[in-house]
Amino acid sequence: MTYEELLTQTALENEKVIVMTAENRALIRNLPNLLGKRFIDTGITEQTLIGAAAGLALRGRTPVVHALASFLTMRAFEFFRTDAGIANLPVKLSGFIPGFLSDANGPTHQAIEDISLMRGIPNVTVFAPADEDDLVKMLPTIWNSAQPAYTRINTRQTNFVHQPFEMGKAEVVSIGTDVTILTYGLLFEQALVAVDILKKEGLSTGLINMRSLKPVDEQAILETAALSDLVVTLEDHFVTGGLYSIVAEVLLKHAKTARVMPMALKDKWFKPALLPQVLQHEGFTGKQIAENILGYKTSYTQSQISLPEFSE
The missing domain is CATH 3.40.50.920 (Rossmann fold)
Incomplete structure (x- = not known):
């Protein structure tokens, strides 16, 4: 199962799931037509994106929020800290191209301090899957949690078959x-x-x-x-x-x-x-x-x- 397939299945089974993005649709291209109003693209406005996600979470929704990892964790840091972290709202950040996966990009697009930033916020949980198999095994537990979460999205294919995921366990x-x-x-x-x-x-x-x-x-x-x-x-x-x-x-x-x-x-x-x-x-x-x-x-x-x- 791919990331998009998992998210599609999750959103179709649970109408409280809202898929959001800041004009970053690389892995969720098929979702707008499937979800209609439950797919929200705010454009390149990561701060607005997080604020809107927090508002939806206050109203009982589970926003799964997409943008480049560097901008989710740095440009919108205060918004996530204040609106989701302090309020302990289930805003789920999906950070694309974290770490070396931002290979062709310069320092402005390199998320190599994201773990440090996100784990420093009280209530926020932090995850980093090894590959796509690991990712799809981890995300159902992460998305079902009541806490805000940051996940380094990694959709690389490997031959390694990972063990079932348990939050807080290596x-x-x-x-x-x-x-x-x-x-x-x-x-x-x-x-x-x-x-x-x-x-x-x-x-x-x-x-x-x-x-x-x-x-x-x-x-x-x-x-x-x-x-x-x-x-x-x-x-x-x-x-x-x-x-x-x-x-x-x-x-x-x-x-x-x-x-x-x-x-x-x-x-x-x-x-x-x-x-x-x-x-x-x-x-x-x-x-x-x-x-x-x-x-x-x-x-x-x-x-x-x-x-x-x-x-x-």
């Missing part, structure tokens, strides 16, 4: 004692490649899809930190405020510590290009991820080796 793909990669969204694909390479190098390697970022699976993070020698946070987001920050917050909250290696964008936007070139240039291909992890493990292992004592 998807444990494999368990590792040497290295465990925590990731979400698009980079799950590359993490699968990296895990395969690391296993061939003889490392016990785990992989966890952190699909629900708020609420987050604290138990999965704590168990990983206790079991795995190295925890890697992998994300197409700034290092500040994303998964690396989430892991640090959870560990500190529970007075735990771990060796954590962040792989994220460090105080810079990514170079626009086609997606394969973006991943290669920024160092986020599966091969590069594995190489960086191997290099990191080698460096800290060597630093732990004590020099022999020589007696005279």
Whole structure:
């Protein structure tokens, strides 16, 4: 099932669902004719879009709101914070082309601080599916929730079949004692490649899809930190405020510590290009991820080796 098929089915079964967009119809082209007045396009006016969605939510509707992720989370930030977050209204944001999926666009269109912004708003829940299979398994639960939500929309096709979704629970793909990669969204694909390479190098390697970022699976993070020698946070987001920050917050909250290696964008936007070139240039291909992890493990292992004592 595709995103559009799921949304169509949901809206036809529940007349309270209103589909809204700020002139961003790429994945919902067939819905205007099917939904009539329950499809609303405000034009390129994201702030108006959010305000209208909040008004509809106050009247018992569930607005599913579409725009580019960068504009939903930044241009309309105050409106979402004030109108939906403070009021705790079930406005459901569908952010298109988040992270590296905005591959050919420059910094103005790159949503790489969206997780940080959205999870900082009280009441707002935050989700990042790994691919379209993950997306359609997650959205029914997200849309049925009474809370406001932000979802990074990811309709990429992969061969991976995901586990059923439970809000606040991570998807444990494999368990590792040497290295465990925590990731979400698009980079799950590359993490699968990296895990395969690391296993061939003889490392016990785990992989966890952190699909629900708020609420987050604290138990999965704590168990990983206790079991795995190295925890890697992998994300197409700034290092500040994303998964690396989430892991640090959870560990500190529970007075735990771990060796954590962040792989994220460090105080810079990514170079626009086609997606394969973006991943290669920024160092986020599966091969590069594995190489960086191997290099990191080698460096800290060597630093732990004590020099022999020589007696005279």
